[in-house]
Amino acid sequence: MSSERTSPVFSQQVRDAILAEIPKYPEPRSALLVALHLVQGELGHVPLEAQEELATILGIRPIEVREVVTFYPMYHEHPVGKRNIQVCVNIACTLNGARDVVRGLERRLGVSSGGERTPDGNYSIEEVQCLGSCGTAVCVQVNNEPYIEGVRADRLDDLLRAID
Amino acid sequence: MPSERYLLPPEGTHWRDLDAYRQAGGYEAATRALREMTPEALIEEVKASGLRGRGGAGFTAGQKWSFMPKPGGPKPRYIACNSDESEPGTFKDRQILERNPHLLIEGLIITGHAIAARAAYVYIRGEYVTAHRILGEAVAQARGAELLGPKHMGTDRDFDVHLMRGAGAYICGEETGMIESAEGKKGQPRKRPPFPAVYGLWGCPTTVNNVETISHVPAIVRRGAEWFKSIGTPSSTGNTLYGVSGHVNRPGVYELPLGTPLREIIYEHAGGIPNGRRLKAIVPGGVSMPVLSAEQVDVRMDHDSLRQVGSLLGTGGIVVMDETACMVRAAIVIARFFRHETCGQCTQCREGTAWLYKLLRRVEAGEGTMEYLQTIDDVCGYMEGQTICALSDAAAWAATGFLRRFRPEFEAHVRERRCPLPESFLP
Numbered sequence: 001m002s003s004e005r006t007s008p009v010f011s012q013q014v015r016d017a018i019l020a021e022i023p024k025y026p027e028p029r030s031a032l033l034v035a036l037h038l039v040q041g042e043l044g045h046v047p048l049e050a051q052e053e054l055a056t057i058l059g060i061r062p063i064e065v066r067e068v069v070t071f072y073p074m075y076h077e078h079p080v081g082k083r084n085i086q087v088c089v090n091i092a093c094t095l096n097g098a099r100d101v102v103r104g105l106e107r108r109l110g111v112s113s114g115g116e117r118t119p120d121g122n123y124s125i126e127e128v129q130c131l132g133s134c135g136t137a138v139c140v141q142v143n144n145e146p147y148i149e150g151v152r153a154d155r156l157d158d159l160l161r162a163i164d
Numbered sequence: 165m166p167s168e169r170y171l172l173p174p175e176g177t178h179w180r181d182l183d184a185y186r187q188a189g190g191y192e193a194a195t196r197a198l199r200e201m202t203p204e205a206l207i208e209e210v211k212a213s214g215l216r217g218r219g220g221a222g223f224t225a226g227q228k229w230s231f232m233p234k235p236g237g238p239k240p241r242y243i244a245c246n247s248d249e250s251e252p253g254t255f256k257d258r259q260i261l262e263r264n265p266h267l268l269i270e271g272l273i274i275t276g277h278a279i280a281a282r283a284a285y286v287y288i289r290g291e292y293v294t295a296h297r298i299l300g301e302a303v304a305q306a307r308g309a310e311l312l313g314p315k316h317m318g319t320d321r322d323f324d325v326h327l328m329r330g331a332g333a334y335i336c337g338e339e340t341g342m343i344e345s346a347e348g349k350k351g352q353p354r355k356r357p358p359f360p361a362v363y364g365l366w367g368c369p370t371t372v373n374n375v376e377t378i379s380h381v382p383a384i385v386r387r388g389a390e391w392f393k394s395i396g397t398p399s400s401t402g403n404t405l406y407g408v409s410g411h412v413n414r415p416g417v418y419e420l421p422l423g424t425p426l427r428e429i430i431y432e433h434a435g436g437i438p439n440g441r442r443l444k445a446i447v448p449g450g451v452s453m454p455v456l457s458a459e460q461v462d463v464r465m466d467h468d469s470l471r472q473v474g475s476l477l478g479t480g481g482i483v484v485m486d487e488t489a490c491m492v493r494a495a496i497v498i499a500r501f502f503r504h505e506t507c508g509q510c511t512q513c514r515e516g517t518a519w520l521y522k523l524l525r526r527v528e529a530g531e532g533t534m535e536y537l538q539t540i541d542d543v544c545g546y547m548e549g550q551t552i553c554a555l556s557d558a559a560a561w562a563a564t565g566f567l568r569r570f571r572p573e574f575e576a577h578v579r580e581r582r583c584p585l586p587e588s589f590l591p
Binding site: 024025029030032033034037058071072074075094097128131132133134137144145 | 240249250252290292326330332346410415447451481483493498500501504505507589
């Protein structure tokens with residue numbers, strides 16, 4: 001199936017980066033998690049066609065890619081907002097008002113967390129589990145960028161401006 | 165006696181640069197270990213220091229190293245360094261990765277010498293993009309200075325450090341879940357035996373150690389096992405990184421001796437409880453460990469002392485809750501986490517974590533009966549000691565911990581058919 005496709009799903013640049021990753025490990029398959037991050041970094045999610053292409057590069061079956069994509073919370077098989085706002089809702093963050101942060105973002109953006117995108121496709125909100133930033137709760141991560149720490153529900157306009 | 169740091173640079177500074185790290189005495193221990201110490205002597209020294217793993221289980225590091233088969237076999241040998249820091253309440257390894265990355269690299273070099281490893285693979289959780297970048301830059305510097313790579317540090321051995329990225333699954337902090345993940349698979353833990361020392365990364369002999377554990381090793385080599393043992397308690401030696409979060413004035417990571425009283429950590433180092441409120445509950449070592457009540461705040465933070473009060477040291481991640489916090493809600497947040505993170509391969513864990521969350525939700529909403537509380541206890545009984553890994557045990561310990569320690573508050577939810585704490589945080 002993938003051999004019939006003429007146009008590749010992700011860029012030559014991403015392909016080269018994946019190929020450069022493979023020699024670090026005794027088995028090419030070990031590069032899969034990094035490869036998925038690279039693909040998602042370019043496409044925003046990892047569609048089935050990209051999974052097939054990755055399977056070919058790494059010499060594994062497409063289902064072996066898909067079971068990884070669907071097991072790990074950071075990968076998205078379907079599109080999310082261009083700015084996917086991930087709010088930690090674990091214990092240190094909820095003690096510091098993470099629920100109010102999620103609700104405030106939902107109100108401002110008009111979408112609920114977990115799967116919805118704004119009509120322009122720009123934003124989505126995701127509740128995530130502990131980001132390892134408990135001392136600077138509430139912690140927010142947009143896409144795969146460095147953390148935004150110490151977020152407060154009464155300063156969400158600042159947050160949205162900063163991530164725009 | 166004021167404690168002396170050897171893991172973290174002074175407050176507000178970092179030693180990311182090779183020169184800065186060297187000026188602080190960096191790589192002297194590795195040089196000494198590689199030139200003057202045999203692998204056997206190194207393992208003995210670390211065993212004698214009493215160093216216990218800082219990833220949660222507290223296993224003796226030197227003993228773990230000695231489980232590796234004798235060198236000279238047909239397969240390469242590896243270190244798998246666990247940097248999947250995901251236990252809620254735990255944010256200490258990030259301090260090492262971001263502020264003192266060469267300390268970890270030096271520890272890996274020494275560990276690599278001790279167990280005759282060809283390479284170390286550092287598995288960093290996918291969200292830690294900043295830590296990944298900083299450690300990556302430090303590894304590149306170390307390669308440039310021939311501290312890593314072919315015939316590293318003037319020896320006839322090759323040793324390198326490679327970074328790997330996770331993708332958000334807590335279970336990959338479990339040592340065999342991490343190994344599966346590093347091989348490009350779902351992070352479902354393996355049955356043991358065989359243990360990683362025999363059959364680890366790519367089926368090769370592998371030692372799995374946490375970032376902080378390995379970061380203690382240079383100081384042990386430099387100062388000796390006797391010095392290390394003089395810090396802490398007889399069975400919990402050395403400093404450790406306590407992470408303090410929740411309702412405290414100065415949350416953060418504090419490097420202090422094992423055995424430091426919990427009261428001192430909360431009230432002196434972390435500045436006490438804000439707004440004049442009263443302390444109510446403390447999770448002492450990441451949310452997998454049973455919660456303590458305020459009356460237990462005088463416990464010392466070491467393995468034996470915490471066991472005596474019915475909890476465990478875990479990762480040393482301390483979560484503090486004040487009097488406004490609803491204990492059912494806290495249990496809900498933690499149960500939701502385990503329900504989300506179960507890998508699904510064992511029935512008791514997959515089903516049990518979902519049941520716990522549902523039952524707690526209904527109790528919190530005022531829809532529970534006293535029978536629910538018994539059911540929570542029963543479900544936990546089915547989850548403990550029944551599964552391939554300890555995630556199921558952790559979920560059960562957390563839920564029963566809250567229920568047993570704060571039972572009157574759970575009963576009040578049932579009796580009053582609502583949460584009796586109007587000011588509580590929302591789950």
